[in-house]
Amino acid sequence: MKLDYLILALKNLRHRGIRSWLTLLGIFIGVTAVVSLMSLGAGLQAAVGAQFGISSTQVLQVQAGGINALGAPGSGAVDKLTSDDVEAIGKLSSVEMAIPRIISSGKMEFNDIVAFGMSISVPDGEERKFAYEVMELDIEVGRMLKDGDVNKVMLGYNFWRNGDIYGEAIVPGKSVLIQDEKFVVVGILEKTGSFIVDSTVMMNEAPLRDLMVYGDDVDIVAVKARSEDEMERTKEDIEKLMRKRREVDEGEEDFEVSTPEAMMETVNSILGGVQAFIIIIASISILVGALGIVNTMTTSVLERRKEIGIMKAIGAKNGQVFMQFFFESGMLGFIGGLIGVIFGTLIGVAGIVGINSFLGSELSLGFDFVLIGGALVGSFVIGAVAGIVPAMNAAKQNPVEALRG
Amino acid sequence: MGKEVIRLRNVSKHYPMGDSIVKALNHLEFKVFEGEFVAIMGPSGSGKSTAMNLVGSLDMPTYGTIYLDDEDISEFAESDLAQVRGKRIGFIFQSFNLIPNLTVKENVMLPMMFQGTSVKDRDDRARELLRLVELGDRMDHYPGEISGGQMQRVAIARSLANDPEVILADEPTGNLDSKTGENVMTFLEKLNRQGKTIIMVTHDADLAEKHADVIYWLLDGKLDKVTKRVGKRFVDVTKKKKKEAKSNGRK
Numbered sequence: 136m137k138l139d140y141l142i143l144a145l146k147n148l149r150h151r152g153i154r155s156w157l158t159l160l161g162i163f164i165g166v167t168a169v170v171s172l173m174s175l176g177a178g179l180q181a182a183v184g185a186q187f188g189i190s191s192t193q194v195l196q197v198q199a200g201g202i203n204a205l206g207a208p209g210s211g212a213v214d215k216l217t218s219d220d221v222e223a224i225g226k227l228s229s230v231e232m233a234i235p236r237i238i239s240s241g242k243m244e245f246n247d248i249v250a251f252g253m254s255i256s257v258p259d260g261e262e263r264k265f266a267y268e269v270m271e272l273d274i275e276v277g278r279m280l281k282d283g284d285v286n287k288v289m290l291g292y293n294f295w296r297n298g299d300i301y302g303e304a305i306v307p308g309k310s311v312l313i314q315d316e317k318f319v320v321v322g323i324l325e326k327t328g329s330f331i332v333d334s335t336v337m338m339n340e341a342p343l344r345d346l347m348v349y350g351d352d353v354d355i356v357a358v359k360a361r362s363e364d365e366m367e368r369t370k371e372d373i374e375k376l377m378r379k380r381r382e383v384d385e386g387e388e389d390f391e392v393s394t395p396e397a398m399m400e401t402v403n404s405i406l407g408g409v410q411a412f413i414i415i416i417a418s419i420s421i422l423v424g425a426l427g428i429v430n431t432m433t434t435s436v437l438e439r440r441k442e443i444g445i446m447k448a449i450g451a452k453n454g455q456v457f458m459q460f461f462f463e464s465g466m467l468g469f470i471g472g473l474i475g476v477i478f479g480t481l482i483g484v485a486g487i488v489g490i491n492s493f494l495g496s497e498l499s500l501g502f503d504f505v506l507i508g509g510a511l512v513g514s515f516v517i518g519a520v521a522g523i524v525p526a527m528n529a530a531k532q533n534p535v536e537a538l539r540g
Numbered sequence: 541m542g543k544e545v546i547r548l549r550n551v552s553k554h555y556p557m558g559d560s561i562v563k564a565l566n567h568l569e570f571k572v573f574e575g576e577f578v579a580i581m582g583p584s585g586s587g588k589s590t591a592m593n594l595v596g597s598l599d600m601p602t603y604g605t606i607y608l609d610d611e612d613i614s615e616f617a618e619s620d621l622a623q624v625r626g627k628r629i630g631f632i633f634q635s636f637n638l639i640p641n642l643t644v645k646e647n648v649m650l651p652m653m654f655q656g657t658s659v660k661d662r663d664d665r666a667r668e669l670l671r672l673v674e675l676g677d678r679m680d681h682y683p684g685e686i687s688g689g690q691m692q693r694v695a696i697a698r699s700l701a702n703d704p705e706v707i708l709a710d711e712p713t714g715n716l717d718s719k720t721g722e723n724v725m726t727f728l729e730k731l732n733r734q735g736k737t738i739i740m741v742t743h744d745a746d747l748a749e750k751h752a753d754v755i756y757w758l759l760d761g762k763l764d765k766v767t768k769r770v771g772k773r774f775v776d777v778t779k780k781k782k783k784e785a786k787s788n789g790r791k
Contacts, residue, residue, distance in 0.1 A: 139653050139659075143653075146642060146646070147641050149641070150640075150641040441637070442639055444637075445637045445638075445639060446639075446650070446654075447598070447622065447625070448596070448598060448625055448631045448633075448637070449625065449626060449631065449650060449651040449654065449698065449701075450623070450625050450626015450627065450651050450654040450655060450702070451622060451626070451654045452619050452623075452654070453619070453622070454619075533599075534598045534599070535593050535598050535599045538598070538633075538637070
């Protein structure tokens, strides 16, 4: 029997004027925002995570000044970390390996075009493998840097495929000028999905120190813990050591040790803030939509008094009249939600395609059937609830007066 | 004469209008028997539509009682009245009163939906009734796509949907030209011959005398006279009826 009212509601909705459909905008916009946000959520998280270089779960990063300092990570600190710090951290029992990383900004010239970018150091020996592992580096064309390479660099993927900056793609064998010194490109790295890494110059540590006059300073210490299960303990050990070395008390640290979880939490808290904001906007939009439905249904009851009278004259009980308007109202909400789900999903798909083409990642849409089902049911319920009062007004119409129209 | 189907006993309907009271009906009494074709006649404002609304359980009398098959429907709750309107009485209105968003067939199916009839049975019955009123080829049209006469025939089919005992027709030819009106009346007569009780409200004396067996003439909310068909003529039986009313009043 309920199906009858649903079908009847749909038949009536088919004949609604544009005014009724405009009232769905609120629900439509709200649901579109929620669905697109949630569909994109997983993709955004992965994309932002990639920018932070969060991949390995066994790697901690130590940097002076905290991760929120301006400029390249660690570079903005007044009291920088040093090679001695790296050595001391490497000796901790919970640490398997600690490598220094220099992240320096400078100018690079190629094809008579000068641009500014970042260079990252790669250590020698055993630590080289760990550095490649931490940054998830692999070669696309040419070869990786090796020990003893001087005046040689590896470039990120964007220098090769997105050759817009220098007018043409830079390929292995070509020479570039970095800080006015000539370097030969030995290889191009595979796309990592991190905009930073894909647009970076990789150079062996010693030549980079010389080039940038870095002395003993280190921007970031990448630390590999002995065990993935003891990340917290490793973090505490490093913090204790660094407090001692930098002579600071607990709670007043001028450095930061970040675990992958902590970094992911930072990403999540940023995304969470954005999501909360969009959800508030979506909620307001849905509330406005619900009020729109109340208004439409109230007008509809007034306009269709005669129809209500006819229904009563041919045997409709009050409850049956109520059900018809209730379902109609619910279906208004449902249709708004359905259009919202379709648009939201399309925006999600477009967003993911955009992120993938920008980052070269292979993210897929977080297609959540529970979310979509929830959005549709929720839209129906919002519409139906909005229609309760108008439907009650319809049900209690006096048949004789209603028939007069 | 069949059994008594409807009986109005000392029925009055008063409406408050600002500070005054409009007495639309005053102490109205009449009976309708099974299979009768009754006309309620009267000029505008005589109370004939009010009488029809009361008989059709669309409205409640201010005073008096209305019996349908010996049941006092003036005591019924709204849901029971809806049941009376849905199952025991079929309405035909002057302005057809079809629902414009539904097709002809869906309009005929609607009263059956309210009675919980299955979709298949509704569909079968609607098709059968529309064929009966010669609209088998217009089932999927919308009311706006058919003529006035056809709309009134759809209304007749709809009034028969739940096979009611009584058909109430309020000025059924009022919005039709004379030829189409005659065609509609032919259908009503046909139904009457098949045993349906017809109560027709009209201001057209010729129409009433052409088709009805009994005519209740209303004036200013009161029963003015009663005429009854005897052969081809109508005979005034008012005195007899008034006597009956008085004796009922004493009872």
